[in-house]
Amino acid sequence: xxxxxxxxxxxxxxxxxxxxxGVFCFIKPSEHFNFAGAxxxxxxLKQVSDQAIINEKLNGIADExxxxxxxxxxxxxxxxxxxxxxxxxxxxxxxxEVDVYINDKFATKIQATSRHIIPVYGLYEDFDNKVRLxxxxxxxxxxxxxxxxxxxxxxxxxxxxxxxxxxxLYFTMASYKTYFTGWDIDGKLRFYLTVDNRMDVxxxxxxxxxxxxAEGQFAENFASFVEMDYLGKxxxxxxxxxxxxxxxxxLSDGNYMLAGGDKPVYIDxxxxxxxxxxxxxxMDILNIANIIKSIDPEFDGSFLGQKAIRNSFxxxxxxxxxxxxxxxxxxxxxxxxxxxxLNWVFTNPENELFAHDIWRNYLVVSSSGNYPLGQHxxxxxxxxxxxxxxxxxxxxxxxxxxxxxxxxxxxxxxxxADVYRIINKQADLVWRxxxxxxxxxxQYGSFRELNNGxxxxxxxxxxxxxxxxxxxxxxxxxxxxxxxxxxTILEVDKSQNVLFKARSEEGKxxxxxxSLYAPTMANLDVSVLNIHNNLExxxxxxxxxxxxxxxxAREWIYTSEFTRNTFTTNxxxxxxxxxxxxxxxxxxxxxxxxxKDSDTKRQIFNVDLESGKYALYVxxxxxxxxxxxxxxF
Amino acid sequence: xxxxxxxxxxxxxxxxxxxxxxxxxxxxxAYLVNRxxxxxxxxxxxxxxxxGRYDVGLTGTIDVKANYKGAHGENYPAQYNxxxxxxDKLYFEDxxxxxxxxxxxxxxxxSVLGRLKNLDLKKYLDITTEKNDIVVSYDAKYINDILGSxxxxxxxxxxxxxxxxxFDKIVITLDEIVVTINDKEIIVNSDGNEIRIVPNDAGFFxxxxxxxxxxxxxxxxxxxxxxxxxxxxxxFEVSGDNAIVKFSNEASIYNSIEMNVHFSKLELKKMSVSAxxxxxPIIRYLSEARYSLWNPKE
Numbered sequence: 068x069x070x071x072x073x074x075x076x077x078x079x080x081x082x083x084x085x086x087x088x089g090v091f092c093f094i095k096p097s098e099h100f101n102f103a104g105a106x107x108x109x110x111x112l113k114q115v116s117d118q119a120i121i122n123e124k125l126n127g128i129a130d131e132x133x134x135x136x137x138x139x140x141x142x143x144x145x146x147x148x149x150x151x152x153x154x155x156x157x158x159x160x161x162x163x164e165v166d167v168y169i170n171d172k173f174a175t176k177i178q179a180t181s182r183h184i185i186p187v188y189g190l191y192e193d194f195d196n197k198v199r200l201x202x203x204x205x206x207x208x209x210x211x212x213x214x215x216x217x218x219x220x221x222x223x224x225x226x227x228x229x230x231x232x233x234x235x236l237y238f239t240m241a242s243y244k245t246y247f248t249g250w251d252i253d254g255k256l257r258f259y260l261t262v263d264n265r266m267d268v269x270x271x272x273x274x275x276x277x278x279x280x281a282e283g284q285f286a287e288n289f290a291s292f293v294e295m296d297y298l299g300k301x302x303x304x305x306x307x308x309x310x311x312x313x314x315x316x317x318l319s320d321g322n323y324m325l326a327g328g329d330k331p332v333y334i335d336x337x338x339x340x341x342x343x344x345x346x347x348x349x350m351d352i353l354n355i356a357n358i359i360k361s362i363d364p365e366f367d368g369s370f371l372g373q374k375a376i377r378n379s380f381x382x383x384x385x386x387x388x389x390x391x392x393x394x395x396x397x398x399x400x401x402x403x404x405x406x407x408x409l410n411w412v413f414t415n416p417e418n419e420l421f422a423h424d425i426w427r428n429y430l431v432v433s434s435s436g437n438y439p440l441g442q443h444x445x446x447x448x449x450x451x452x453x454x455x456x457x458x459x460x461x462x463x464x465x466x467x468x469x470x471x472x473x474x475x476x477x478x479x480x481x482x483x484a485d486v487y488r489i490i491n492k493q494a495d496l497v498w499r500x501x502x503x504x505x506x507x508x509x510q511y512g513s514f515r516e517l518n519n520g521x522x523x524x525x526x527x528x529x530x531x532x533x534x535x536x537x538x539x540x541x542x543x544x545x546x547x548x549x550x551x552x553x554x555t556i557l558e559v560d561k562s563q564n565v566l567f568k569a570r571s572e573e574g575k576x577x578x579x580x581x582s583l584y585a586p587t588m589a590n591l592d593v594s595v596l597n598i599h600n601n602l603e604x605x606x607x608x609x610x611x612x613x614x615x616x617x618x619x620a621r622e623w624i625y626t627s628e629f630t631r632n633t634f635t636t637n638x639x640x641x642x643x644x645x646x647x648x649x650x651x652x653x654x655x656x657x658x659x660x661x662x663k664d665s666d667t668k669r670q671i672f673n674v675d676l677e678s679g680k681y682a683l684y685v686x687x688x689x690x691x692x693x694x695x696x697x698x699x700f
Numbered sequence: 701x702x703x704x705x706x707x708x709x710x711x712x713x714x715x716x717x718x719x720x721x722x723x724x725x726x727x728x729x730a731y732l733v734n735r736x737x738x739x740x741x742x743x744x745x746x747x748x749x750x751x752g753r754y755d756v757g758l759t760g761t762i763d764v765k766a767n768y769k770g771a772h773g774e775n776y777p778a779q780y781n782x783x784x785x786x787x788d789k790l791y792f793e794d795x796x797x798x799x800x801x802x803x804x805x806x807x808x809x810x811s812v813l814g815r816l817k818n819l820d821l822k823k824y825l826d827i828t829t830e831k832n833d834i835v836v837s838y839d840a841k842y843i844n845d846i847l848g849s850x851x852x853x854x855x856x857x858x859x860x861x862x863x864x865x866x867f868d869k870i871v872i873t874l875d876e877i878v879v880t881i882n883d884k885e886i887i888v889n890s891d892g893n894e895i896r897i898v899p900n901d902a903g904f905f906x907x908x909x910x911x912x913x914x915x916x917x918x919x920x921x922x923x924x925x926x927x928x929x930x931x932x933x934x935x936f937e938v939s940g941d942n943a944i945v946k947f948s949n950e951a952s953i954y955n956s957i958e959m960n961v962h963f964s965k966l967e968l969k970k971m972s973v974s975a976x977x978x979x980x981p982i983i984r985y986l987s988e989a990r991y992s993l994w995n996p997k998e
Contacts, residue, residue, distance in 0.1 A: 286773040510771045543776040547768035547953035624913035624928045639948035
C-alpha cells in the first residue's frame with residue numbers, strides 16, 4: 068500500500084511538472100498554408116476545364132433514356148457562354164431523322180439516330196422562341212425563353228436592296244465591348260459569346276469555327292485558340308508552339324495555317340506557320356524576319372517584331388503565293404511558302420524601310436499610283452488578284468510614330484476596299500469601293516469576297532463627320548475613346564451596287580458572313596474535348612519547406628490568374644523584375660518555375676506537374692508572397 | 701524513512717510551484733504594462749518612419765502623363781500639368797487657373813497614426829485590474845493635444861490569457877475608435893470600418909476594409925508602396941521633395957497614368973471650378989475605377 072501511494076505521488080509530480088512546462092512553453096504549430104480554406108483553380112484554362120463537366124452532364128442525360136420526343140430535355144445556353152443557343156435531348160426506339168424549325172423557319176435536318184442531342188442556334192434575345200421538331204410525321208414544339216442580351220452596341224441596318232435576302236448572319240468582331248456577335252439581315256442579334264474570344268474567325272467544313280482565346284494575351288497576340296460551335300462547345304483546344312495573332316486559314320488538307328511569332332505572345336519576329344489539326348503539332352514555319360534580313364542585313368530591326376503589325380495573311384496554295392499584310396510597314400509582301408523566299412513587296416517606292424538598292428528587285432510599281440497605307444485584310448481573289456482593305460492612313464508616319472495627331476490633318480484621307488492585279492511586279496487597281504471617299508477608318512477594317520461573288524466590306528473605325536471637321540480632335544483620342552467613331556458594314560456586288568448596309572457605334576475589327584446551320588447535320592457529340600498542348604515543357608527546380616521558409620511569406624495583394632501556360636496579374640511587372648512561381652504540395656515539397664529574370668522578358672510557358680493540389684506562391688525580387696490560391700493539376 | 705522523504709519532496713515541489721505562480725502574478729502586472737507600452741512605442745516609431753518621416757508638402761506641382769490605350773494595347777501619352785494643394789480637400793489647378801477637388805476624409809487617420817510617436821505612454825493616470833486584464837487610463841486632454849484630436853475616453857486595456865496570464869493583446873480605446881495591437885499586427889476599428897497594419901522587416905502591410913490592400917516599403921532613401929483597390933493597382937514612391945504616383949492598370953480610355961509630384965510652396969488661385977471636370981484624366985480614370993473605401997459614419 069505504501070509503495071502504491073509513493074508511485075502515485077511520483078506520477079502526480081511528473082504530470083504537474085509536465086503541464087507547467089507545457090503552459091510556459093506553449094508552441095504554436097507552424098502552418099504555412101491552409102489548403103482547405105484557399106481558393107481552388109484548375110491549371111487548365113477555365114473556359115476549357117468547365118466544358119468537361121458540362122459534357123459529362125449532357126452525356127449522362129442522353130444515356131438516362133428518360134426523355135422522349137414529346138417530353139424532351141431542353142436547356143438554354145448549356146455551355147454557359149452562348150446565351151442564344153440551346154440543346155434538346157431525347158431518345159427514340161429506333162434511328163430517326165429530325166427536321167428542326169426555329170421560329171417557323173427551317174433550320175436543318177439532323178441525321179438519323181436514336182440518341183438525339185440537337186443543337187439549337189440563332190434564337191432571338193428577350194423572346195419566347197418556338198423550336199419545332201418534326202420526326203416521322205410527328206411534330207412537337209418547345210418554347211425557349213431567352214433574356215435580353217444588353218449588348219452595348221447593336222447593329223443598325225441602314226439599307227437592304229429590295230429583293231435582297233439571306234439566311235446567313237453577319238458576324239462582327241470587336242475588341243472593345245461586344246467581342247464576337249452575329250446579326251441577321253434585319254439587324255437582330257442571333258448569336259453572341261460572353262467570353263473574350265477573338266480576333267479572326269475561320270469556319271471549318273463541319274460548321275464549327277476556329278477562334279482565339281484572349282487569356283494571357285499581350286497586344287492581341289494570343290497563346291491559344293479553340294475549335295468551337297455556336298453553343299460555345301469546344302472540340303479542340305490548341306496551345307501551338309508559336310502562339311497566334313490575327314489570322315488563321317484552313318488549308319485544303321484540313322490542317323491550319325496561322326500567324327504567330329518566334330515565341331508565343333511576346334514576339335520579336337513574325338512567323339507564319341502550319342499546324343496539324345489533329346495534334347496541333349507544328350508542320351512548317353516561315354520566319355519573315357529571317358527572310359528580310361537575308362535580303363537586307365541592315366533592315367531596321369525594330370520593325371521586325373511587334374512594330375510590324377502583321378495583321379493578316381492569305382495563302383493561295385495552288386500558286387504557292389503567301390501574301391502578308393504588315394500594316395506597320397504600309398506594305399504587303401508575297402512569299403513562296405514552300406521555298407521560304409520573297410516574291411515581291413507592294414509599298415510606296417518612297418518607303419524608307421526599303422530604301423536600300425537591293426529592294427529594287429522586289430518593289431511593285433502601281434500604275435495608278437495607289438499603294439497600301441496602314442492596310443488590313445489581304446486576300447487573293449478566285450481569279451488571282453490581290454484584295455486588301457486600304458485604310459488610307461500612313462501608319463509608318465502616323466501619330467504612333469510621332470507624326471501628326473490632329474484629325475484635321477487627315478481631312479482629305481479616305482479608306483477603300485481595293486483589288487489589284489499584280490503581274491511582273493506591276494500593280495493595276497482593277498476594283499475599288501470607297502463610298503464616295505466619305506469614310507476614313509484609320510484603323511481596323513476588313514474586305515473579303517463571299518461565296519456568292521459579292522464583297523463584304525467593313526469600314527471598321529470611321530471618324531464621325533462632326534469630329535473630322537473639328538479643329539482639336541485627335542486620332543489618338545479617337546483610338547482610345549469610341550464616342551467619335553462608328554463602323555459601317557456593306558455587302559456590295561462587283562458592279563458596286565450596295566445590297567446591304569449596317570452601322571454600329573462600336574469599332575468593328577472585322578466582319579464575316581456565314582450560316583448557322585448546314586442543310587443537314589449530325590447530332591452533337593458532347594464527348595469530344597481534345598487538348599493539344601504543343602509548347603515545350605518548362606523546367607522546374609525542386610525544393611522543400613525545410614529548405615525554404617514559407618511561414619514568413621507576405622500576402623500577395625494583386626490579382627493573379629494562372630494556367631499551365633499563362634501567368635497574368637495586375638501587378639505592373641517591370642522589365643527588371645525577377646519573378647519565380649512556387650508550387651507547394653501539402654507535404655511541403657516545392658516546385659519552382661523561373662517565370663522571369665531581371666534581364667529577360669515575360670513568357671508563355673508549359674508547367675507540367677503531377678496531378679494534385681499545389682499552393683501558389685510568388686517570389687518577386689527576393690520577397691516571397693502567398694497568393695491564397697491552390698492550383699489543381 | 702523513505703515515505704517521509706517522498707512526502708517532503710512532494711510538498712517542496714508544490715510549494716515551489718505555487719510560490720512561483722504567486723510571485724510571477726504579482727510582478728506580472730508591471731511586466732505586462734511595460735511590455736505593452738514598449739510594443740506600442742515600437743510600432744509608433746515604425747509608423748512614424750514610414751508615414752511621418754517625409755515632410756510631405758501640402759502644395760506643389762504635378763506633371764501627369766496619361767497613356768491613352770491604342771487599338772492593340774499600345775501607349776499614346778498625353779501630358780497635363782497642375783498645381784496641387786492638400787487642405788480640407790485635395791485640389792488640382794490647371795494652367796487656366798480652374799480647379800477640381802477630391803475628398804480625402806480617410807487620409808486623416810494616417811496623419812493621426814504618424815503623430816503617435818509623440819505620445820509619452822508612461823504619462824498614465826491610473827492602472828487598475830479587471831479580471832485578468834490590466835487597464836491603463838490616460839488624460840484625454842493630453843492625448844488630444846498630441847494627436848490633434850477631440851477624444852473624451854482614452855484608455856489602454858492589456859488582455860492576457862491562460863492561468864499564467866501570458867500577454868495576449870492590447871486594446872486602445874479612443875471613443876469609438878478601437879485599436880487592437882498584438883505582437884503581429886495593429887487593427888483599427890471605427891464605425892464598422894477596419895484598418896489592419898502588419899509591420900514586417902521591409903515596412904508594413906496595410907488593409908482597409910479588405911477593399912484596399914497595400915505593401916509599404918521603407919528604404920533608407922525613400923518610401924514606396926503599392927496599394928491595390930479592387931482590381932487596380934496604385935503605386936507611389938516618396939523621396940525628399942518628390943514623389944511618383946502611378947495608376948498602373950487599364951481604366952476608362954487609359955492604359956495607365958503616371959504622375960511626377962514636386963512639393964513646393966505655392967498658392968493656388970482657384971479662380972473658377974473646372975468646366976471639364978469629367979475630362980480630366982485623373983478624374984476620368986478614378987471614375988471608372990469606382991470604389992468606396994470607407995463606410996460613412998451613421
